[in-house]
Each structure stands twice: as C-alpha cells, then as structure tokens.
Amino acid sequence: MNYFDRFAIPHPSPAIYASMVAIGLTVIAIVAGLTYFKKWGYLWREWLTTVDHKRIGIMYLISALLMLFRGGVDAIMMRAQTAVPDNTLLDAQHYNEVFTTHGVVMIIFMAMPFIYALLNFVVPLQIGARDVAFPRLNALSFWLFFMGAMLFNISFVIGGSPDSGWTSYFPLAGNDFSQSVGTNYYMLAIQIAGIGTLMSGINFITTILKMRAPGMTLMKMPMFTWTAFITNVIVVFAFPVLTIALLLGTMDRLFGSNFFTTTNGGMDMLWANLFWVWGHPEVYILILPAFGVYSEVISTFARRNLYGYKSMVGSIVIISFFSFLVWTHHFFTMGQGPLTNSIFSITTMAIAIPTGIKIFNWILTMWKGKIEFTVPMLYAVGFIPIFTIGGVTGVMLGMASADYQYHNTMFLVAHFHYTIIPGVVFAMLAGLTYWWPKMFGFMLNERIGKWAFWFIAISFNVTFFPMFFTGLDGQARRMYTYSEATGFGQLNLLSFIGAIGLAIGFALIVYNVYYSTRYASRNISSDPWNARTLEWATHSPVPAYNFATIPEVHSIEPFWDHKKKGHALFKDRIEKIHMPNNTGGPFMMSCIFFVWGFSLVFSMWIPAILTTIGIFACMAYRSFEKDDGHYISVKEVEDTEKKLRGAS
Numbered sequence: 001m002n003y004f005d006r007f008a009i010p011h012p013s014p015a016i017y018a019s020m021v022a023i024g025l026t027v028i029a030i031v032a033g034l035t036y037f038k039k040w041g042y043l044w045r046e047w048l049t050t051v052d053h054k055r056i057g058i059m060y061l062i063s064a065l066l067m068l069f070r071g072g073v074d075a076i077m078m079r080a081q082t083a084v085p086d087n088t089l090l091d092a093q094h095y096n097e098v099f100t101t102h103g104v105v106m107i108i109f110m111a112m113p114f115i116y117a118l119l120n121f122v123v124p125l126q127i128g129a130r131d132v133a134f135p136r137l138n139a140l141s142f143w144l145f146f147m148g149a150m151l152f153n154i155s156f157v158i159g160g161s162p163d164s165g166w167t168s169y170f171p172l173a174g175n176d177f178s179q180s181v182g183t184n185y186y187m188l189a190i191q192i193a194g195i196g197t198l199m200s201g202i203n204f205i206t207t208i209l210k211m212r213a214p215g216m217t218l219m220k221m222p223m224f225t226w227t228a229f230i231t232n233v234i235v236v237f238a239f240p241v242l243t244i245a246l247l248l249g250t251m252d253r254l255f256g257s258n259f260f261t262t263t264n265g266g267m268d269m270l271w272a273n274l275f276w277v278w279g280h281p282e283v284y285i286l287i288l289p290a291f292g293v294y295s296e297v298i299s300t301f302a303r304r305n306l307y308g309y310k311s312m313v314g315s316i317v318i319i320s321f322f323s324f325l326v327w328t329h330h331f332f333t334m335g336q337g338p339l340t341n342s343i344f345s346i347t348t349m350a351i352a353i354p355t356g357i358k359i360f361n362w363i364l365t366m367w368k369g370k371i372e373f374t375v376p377m378l379y380a381v382g383f384i385p386i387f388t389i390g391g392v393t394g395v396m397l398g399m400a401s402a403d404y405q406y407h408n409t410m411f412l413v414a415h416f417h418y419t420i421i422p423g424v425v426f427a428m429l430a431g432l433t434y435w436w437p438k439m440f441g442f443m444l445n446e447r448i449g450k451w452a453f454w455f456i457a458i459s460f461n462v463t464f465f466p467m468f469f470t471g472l473d474g475q476a477r478r479m480y481t482y483s484e485a486t487g488f489g490q491l492n493l494l495s496f497i498g499a500i501g502l503a504i505g506f507a508l509i510v511y512n513v514y515y516s517t518r519y520a521s522r523n524i525s526s527d528p529w530n531a532r533t534l535e536w537a538t539h540s541p542v543p544a545y546n547f548a549t550i551p552e553v554h555s556i557e558p559f560w561d562h563k564k565k566g567h568a569l570f571k572d573r574i575e576k577i578h579m580p581n582n583t584g585g586p587f588m589m590s591c592i593f594f595v596w597g598f599s600l601v602f603s604m605w606i607p608a609i610l611t612t613i614g615i616f617a618c619m620a621y622r623s624f625e626k627d628d629g630h631y632i633s634v635k636e637v638e639d640t641e642k643k644l645r646g647a648s
Helices: 002-007 014-038 040-049 054-083 092-128 133-156 182-210 223-255 268-301 309-322 327-334 339-348 352-366 377-399 400-406 410-440 446-472 487-521 558-565 585-601 604-624 633-648
Strands: 577-581 630-632
Touching: 002 630, 014 040, 014 309, 040 054, 054 092, 054 410, 054 487, 054 633, 092 133, 092 223, 092 268, 092 410, 133 182, 133 585, 182 223, 223 268, 268 309, 268 327, 268 352, 268 377, 268 410, 309 352, 327 339, 327 400, 327 446, 327 487, 339 377, 339 400, 352 377, 377 400, 377 410, 377 446, 400 410, 400 446, 410 446, 410 558, 585 604
Parallel strands: none
Antiparallel strands: 577 630
C-alpha cells in the first residue's frame, strides 16, 4: 500500500486517468511498431547513438514539436476555463498545475530545443565545418535535455505536477505550501535539462571560435551564426546561476535547509533574484537566435544583402550586456526601494534602443528590395508590427511606478506573449520552413503554409490583445475563475475563440508536414530559395561529412558571391575525411540521470546513491576510453557526391 501511496496523484481527475491510459497505449504502440517492422537496430544505430549534429538537430526538433503540442493543450485548457464566468471545467488546484506546466514546458522544453534544433543543424554548415567541436558532448547535451523533459512530463501521471507557477517562487514552492512531489520534479527536471544546455553553450562557443572555414573572420560570419555565438555566451554566464538556484531549492525541499525560507536565517527574495538573474537573460537566449533567423530570411527574400551588418552585430552585443542588468524589473512591486527601481527602470527602457536598431535594419533591408512573400518571409514581416506592440508595452512595464498597476495582471501576460510568440515561435516556424529542404530534401507546401500563417497571426491577436484591456481593468493573472459582475466574460470568451484558431493554425502545420512528406517533389536543387550563405552550397539532404572539401570564404555572403560574381568557393581536390564514431555512452548516461532524478524526487536514497555512482563511473570510463574516430575514404566521398548530384 505504501508503494502506491508514494507514487499516487494527490489530486486525481478523469483527465489524468485518461492521460495514463493514453500514455500506456502510446508506449505499447511504439514498442509494437518497432518490433513488427524490425527497427530496433536501426533506431539504435542511426539515432540513439548518433553524434551527427544534423541528426541531433532533428531530434531536438521532434522533441520541441511534441512539447509544443503538450504546452498547447495546457493553453487551451486555461483559455477554456476562463472563457466564461464561474466555470468549473478545472478546479483551483488543477488550474495551478496547468499554468505551471504550461510555462515550464513552453520556455524550457519547447522554445529552447527548437532553438538548439536550428543551431545544431545550421551553424556548422554556415561556418563550413564538418561537425561541432565536441560531438559526443553534443549528443549528451541532447539526451540530458530529453530526459529532463521526460522526467518533468511524467509528473502529470506519477506523483503530481508542480503547482507553484513556472517561476516557482518561495515560500510557495517550499514544503509547507507545496507538499506534493510536484516541485521536486520541477527542481530536478530543469536541473538535468539545464546541465545539457550549459554543455551546448560551451560546445557552440568553441565551434564558432575555432572551426570556421578558412577566410571566415568574425565579421564575415552570417548573422544567424553571430546570434548563435552571443546566445551561447549568455547561456554560459546565465545557466550556472539557475543551476545553483535549483540546487539550493532542492536542498530546501529534500534536506530541510533554509536558503529560501522566511525563518531560520532564510531569504525568500533570494530565489526571486537568482531566478531572474537567469530568467531575463533567458528571454534573450530565446530572442537573439530568432533575430538571426529573421536576418537570414529577410535578406534572402528581399534579394538584398543585410543592411547595417556592423550595427546589427553591435546591437546584439549590447543587448547581451544589458540583459544581465534588468532582472529586478520582474519584481518592482516587492519593496526594494525607489533608487533600485529607478536604476533598473532606466536599464529596462535602454535595452529597447539596440532592439529598435535591428528592426530598422530589417525594414531598410526590404526597402527597394524585390520582396518575395514566401511562408518564411510572411512570418518575418508579420513579426515586426506584432513584436513592436510587445516592445512598447514592455517599456510601459519598465516604468516602475506604473508597474504597480500592470504587475500580476493579464496585461503582463499579454505583453509577454506579444514578445515571445512573434519573437520566438514565428521565428522558429520561419526557420523550420526555410531550412526544411536542407534537412529533409523536399519543401513544405507553400499554400498550406500560408493558410497556417494567417490562422496563427490573426488568431494570436484575437487571443492576446483582449488581455491588455482585462488586465488594465483589474483581471489578475493565475486567477482560475471570476464572477459575472467583473465584466471580464466577453473578452475572455474572445480569447478562447482565438486560442481555438491558433490550434487550427498549428494543426495545419502538422497536416503540411504529412502532406508534403507524401506528395512533395524530391527533385529539388540544393538551393531552392536562391539563398546567400554556405549551408546552401552543399547537397540537400546534407551528407554525413557536410562538405566534400572545406569552403574558402572571401566575403560576408560567400555563396551569393560564388553564384553572382564567380568567387571560387571549393578546391577541386578531395581528401579523406575524419569523422567521429557513433556511441551509446551519452544515451546510457542520460538514462542514469533520469533514474537519479526520479529517485531524488521521491527521496529514494539507495537508488539515488547508486545512480550517482553510476554517473561518475560513466565519466571515469569516458576519461580512459580510446576512440580516434574513423575516416571516410576518397572513393566513398566521390561516390556519395556523384549520387547526390544525380539525385538533385
């Protein structure tokens, strides 16, 4: 009986029981399918043990899309609950769990892997590299993220979800107010995934600094690579803060320490400071790669070189610096005094200046350009006015005195989504569509893609614009119900209708993937968009070694100048290519991390100790392992090149 009590859901409902059944059936279906089609060996050889940056990028992409579905379901449930006054679809406890998991899933387990999907696939190709600097570390980074995501998601059916908000503020997140293991899941799952992200940051900084093609100086790097570089610099500085905060929070919950308590020398505001010292740079970890995507897309489809390249580089460097100087604006109302509030109010408004520079650069790139409104370009153009609304309302929130009215209302929810959805989701969908033919060798259907864009763009505004008004009218965020007398009903119903429209838009994207996979032509060139950067200079799909010979760079847009000005890009002579070996080590180590995290969630000390020993044993084994990789022979490279040229 004690066994079932330990893992029981503290607040069961029919939806949770249905989810248990669905998860069980899904697992059975996957196992049965792999067994029936005899794909276990293929799965192990080609995916679970791969160190190829392209395959790792695709696995990040699949994970991100799955988490987008999970987080989207949470969003629909929230909007349905608040669609009408005095609704009883969800009770207060389940609503708390839903908005907590929605925030964590969308920020940590959807947006982050979506970004690293594009970084993994594109950056080595853009700089003319064979792979990332540390391929095995790259594989471990993905599997740690994946196991962290899976650990967090099983909380829904084993032990209970976290319920203290995606920021998990103490003392609400302490044992006194969050007595279930849900917050343990939060602390440990994000910790495991965050370690993987920190590894990725180190890996990509090294890759970009040390593995660029001959002639590619820093000021000749594509803008997406520049944003990837600055993003990972922020990761390396910000994520250790989150690591320590989660460690201290875990110790408070599991071992009774008093770092974030309100008694015995603890300081609950310490959590708020540590969280947002990571949390606001995290916003720019999400936004800067999106800016890089838009720079590539707008330049390609305006048929012009990017306007103000140096000012773009300077602005992202300034943004990265300011991102660490604004964290206190997240708690202007918590009593730190007028001087502190004034300083952080100024830095908050100042960060809008370099962001504005980038928007003007994109507009001037399109000025007098021959714009082609493809699906990626629609997302890029649609981003500008919608994100501007988010930026303007952000400056409003940056005024400390005015923030006393805006704080913790639906106005803040609207602002946040007006920055993150056009600034991240639109960009990721633009990048996904733009680089899809390079990933898979065929293009997504343009007609279906445009329908999806218009559904998403219009429905987004229908969903979130009414929240500005209900927030100014006093509707608090995280409020699971309200009375009819408040007058919030009609605008909240409108938001729910918009959420349904968003769901239709994302469903169209899923249908587009299905339709294009079945019917799209595979007879496309390696450069279907007439693009400008190096990733389009190799075949689609990309061979394991990326380039038969390493390109030589002479300008900011080497591939464009190769096509239009005849600049030499490749040597004629092919040599044997050294590549890393596949390995199951990262996957196995991540599985041990999963068991370690699960054991700590439920305070099962014996398996926790054993898995801790297992983690260090894996590290020790790797330290003494000899693996020199392998060579691809000249003949094999020539045969592959001949085959791919024939296919294209």
